[in-house]
Amino acid sequence: MLRSNSYDYIICGAGCAGLSLLMRILCHKNLADKKILLIDKEAKTKNDRTWCFWEAADGFFDEIVFKKWDRISFFSNDFSSPLDIAPYQYKMIRGADFYTYCFNEINKKGNVEVVYGDVKGCKYDKEWIIFKIDDKEFRLLDASTQIFNSIYKPAEVKKGSVKLLQHFKGWVIETAKPSFNPEEATMMDFRVHQQHGTTFAYVLPFSNSSALIEYTLFTKNLLEDKGYDKALKSYINEFLKIDEYVIKEEEFGIIPMTNERLSFKGQDEWMIGTAGGQTKASSGYTFQFIQKQSQQIVDYLAANKSLNNLPETPGRFRFYDNTLLHILFYNKLPGDQIFSQLFKKNKPRQVLRFLDNESSLLEELKIISSLPTWPFLKAAINQL
Ligand SMILES: Cc1cc2nc3c(=O)[nH]c(=O)nc-3n(C[C@H](O)[C@H](O)[C@H](O)COP(=O)(O)OP(=O)(O)OC[C@H]3O[C@@H](n4cnc5c(N)ncnc54)[C@H](O)[C@@H]3O)c2cc1C
Numbered sequence: 001m002l003r004s005n006s007y008d009y010i011i012c013g014a015g016c017a018g019l020s021l022l023m024r025i026l027c028h029k030n031l032a033d034k035k036i037l038l039i040d041k042e043a044k045t046k047n048d049r050t051w052c053f054w055e056a057a058d059g060f061f062d063e064i065v066f067k068k069w070d071r072i073s074f075f076s077n078d079f080s081s082p083l084d085i086a087p088y089q090y091k092m093i094r095g096a097d098f099y100t101y102c103f104n105e106i107n108k109k110g111n112v113e114v115v116y117g118d119v120k121g122c123k124y125d126k127e128w129i130i131f132k133i134d135d136k137e138f139r140l141l142d143a144s145t146q147i148f149n150s151i152y153k154p155a156e157v158k159k160g161s162v163k164l165l166q167h168f169k170g171w172v173i174e175t176a177k178p179s180f181n182p183e184e185a186t187m188m189d190f191r192v193h194q195q196h197g198t199t200f201a202y203v204l205p206f207s208n209s210s211a212l213i214e215y216t217l218f219t220k221n222l223l224e225d226k227g228y229d230k231a232l233k234s235y236i237n238e239f240l241k242i243d244e245y246v247i248k249e250e251e252f253g254i255i256p257m258t259n260e261r262l263s264f265k266g267q268d269e270w271m272i273g274t275a276g277g278q279t280k281a282s283s284g285y286t287f288q289f290i291q292k293q294s295q296q297i298v299d300y301l302a303a304n305k306s307l308n309n310l311p312e313t314p315g316r317f318r319f320y321d322n323t324l325l326h327i328l329f330y331n332k333l334p335g336d337q338i339f340s341q342l343f344k345k346n347k348p349r350q351v352l353r354f355l356d357n358e359s360s361l362l363e364e365l366k367i368i369s370s371l372p373t374w375p376f377l378k379a380a381i382n383q384l
Contacts, residue, residue: 001133003113006141007037010129012119013150014040016051016287017273019102020294021148024060026109030302036112039119039133044103047096049253050170050212051287052204054088054352060291064097067206069185072348076190076340083187083348090185092204092212093287119151124268146307148297150273155260162322162329163258165221166284169228170214170251173236176244180205190336192235196223198328198335201235210248213240218257218284218328218335228252255284259322263312270297270307277313281321282328283355317357319383320364326379333375345370 009025011018022038025031059065069090073082106112117133124130129145131138157163186203193199198218205211215231217223236242255274262277264270272278278289293310300307327333342351346367353359354367368376 001115001117001136002037002138002140004035004037005139006035006143007113007145008034010037010039010131010140010145010147011150012039012122012148012269013273013275014038014044014099014102014114015150015273016098017150017276017278017290017294018148019098020060020290021272021297022112023102023105024294024298025301026105026112028298028302031298032109033111037115038106038112039115039117041116041118043116044099045096047094047249048251049095050204050251051093051095051098052090053285053287054085054090054356055288056087056089059091060295061093061098061101064093064101065091066094066097067092067182067204069183069204071184072187073184074188074339074343075186076188076336078337079340079344080191081343082184083343085348085352088349088352090187119149122147122149122268129268146301147269148272149266149269150271150275152256152273152275154256155262158260161258161260162325163220163256163260164218164325164329166216166218166255166257167222168214168216168251168253169232170212171232171247172210172212172249172251173242173245174248175209175242178208179240179242179245180208180211182207188339189235189239190339191239192231194334194336197331200336200339201232201239203240212249212251214251220329222254255279255286257281257284257325259325261318264293264310265308272297280355280357281318282324285355288356313357316361316364319380320368322383323376323379326382327375330379332379333372338371341371342367 011022071082072085072090120132122129122131127142129140129142131140182205189201192201196217196219200216202214203211213232213236215228215235258281264276273290274286278293279286296310300310328335350363
C-alpha cells in the first residue's frame with residue numbers, strides 16, 4: 001500500500017492542522033522537496049465545518065476566505081453594542097474550500113503520498129517505525145523521519161480534570177426578503193435562554209438574504225437533536241424576526257474545552273491541532289492557534305532547529321483559561337455575565353488580543369480587574 005519505506009515527514013490527519021502544516025512545508029523553498037506521507041481515514045470531500053477567526057493582516061489562507069467583516073456586534077440582556085474591532089477583521093473559511101485548495105496544491109506535487117486508512121498506532125522499534133494502518137503493519141525506516149499527529153484521543157478523566165463540550169448546530173438559511181446586513185456579523189448573542197448553561201447564537205451574513213446562524217452551548221452534555229433545531233427556529237423568529245426562509249446547509253460540531261494538558265511533545269511524535277493542545281480551553285477557538293504553530297514548526301524545520309525547543313503556550317494563558325473553565329464548569333458565574341463584562345469594560349481589540357494569547361501583562365491585569373473579583377479569585381486559588 002505504501003510506495004516507499006522512508007519519508008522525511010509523516011502527517012497523520014488531513015484536517016486543519018495537518019493541511020496547514022503541509023501547505024507551509026510545500027511553500028518553503030528549503031522544505032518543498034521533502035518526501036511526505038499524509039494519512040487520513042477518509043477523503044476530505046464534505047463541507048464539514050466553517051472556521052471563523054479574527055486577523056489583523058492578510059493570512060496564509062486569505063485567498064480562500066469566503067467572507068470578511070470589519071464590524072461585529074455583541075448582544076446580551078446587560079450589554080449590547082456594535083464592536084469596533086480594527087485593526088482586526090472577522091473572517092470565515094468554509095471547510096470544503098480549504099480542503100479543495102490544499103488538495104489541488106498537494107496533487108500538483110510528486111513528493112506527497114496520500115494514503116487513506118485508519119491509523120491505529122505507531123511505535124519506534126530500533127531503526128524502524130512501525131505503523132498500523134487499518135489491519136496492516138508497515139515498517140518504515142526511521143532515519144530522521146518526523147511524525148506530526150493530529151488524531152485526537154480524549155484522555156482518561158483524571159481527578160481535578162474539568163471538561164466542557166462546546167457544541168453547536170448551524171443552518172445556512174436563505175430568506176424570502178432582505179433580512180441581514182452583510183457588512184456586520186454577530187459574534188455572540190446571549191439573549192437566548194441560558195437554562196442549560198452558557199448559551200449564545202451567532203449570525204454570519206453572506207448577503208442581505210443569506211446567512212449562517214449557529215446555536216452554541218458550553219455544557220457538560222449534548223442536547224437531543226431536536227433541541228438545537230427548536231432553539232435555532234425560535235432565535236430566527238424571535239430575535240431576527242424572520243418567518244420565511246429555506247435551510248440550505250446544516251453544520252454540527254463538538255469542540256472539547258478542557259484543562260487536560262495536551263502537549264506538542266507526544267511519545268514518539270509531535271502532536272498538532274486540537275490533539276496537541278491548540279484548542280483554547282475557555283473559548284474553543286483553534287484555527288488561528290493552529291496557523292501560528294504551523295508557521296513556527298516550518299520555521300524551525302527550515303532552520304534545522306530542534307522541535308524540542310518549539311515554544312509552548314505561555315503558562316499564564318493556560319492559567320487564565322483553566323480559571324475561566326473552572327468558573328463555567330462549576331457554575332460559579334453565568335457565562336453571559338462574564339462575556340458581557342469583558343466586552344462592556346474593555347476595548348474589543350484588547351479582548352481579542354487577550355483571547356489570542358497575545359496581550360501584555362498590563363492589558364491582562366486591566367481585563368482581569370474588569371471581571372467580578374471574588375469568583376475569579378477563588379477559582380484562581382483553586383488552580384494554584
Ligand atoms: C464543526 C466545527 C466548527 C468549528 N469552527 C471553528 C471556528 O469557527 N473557529 C475556530 O477557531 N475553531 C473552530 N473549530 C475547532 C477547530 O478549529 C477544528 O476542529 C479544527 O478542524 C481542528 O483541527 P485539527 O487538525 O486538530 O482536527 P481536524 O480538522 O478534525 O483533523 C483531524 C483529521 O484526522 C483524521 N482522523 C481522525 N482519526 C483518524 C484515524 N484514526 N486515522 C486516520 N485519520 C484520522 C480526521 O478524518 C481529520 O481529517 C470547529 C470545529 C468543528 C468540529
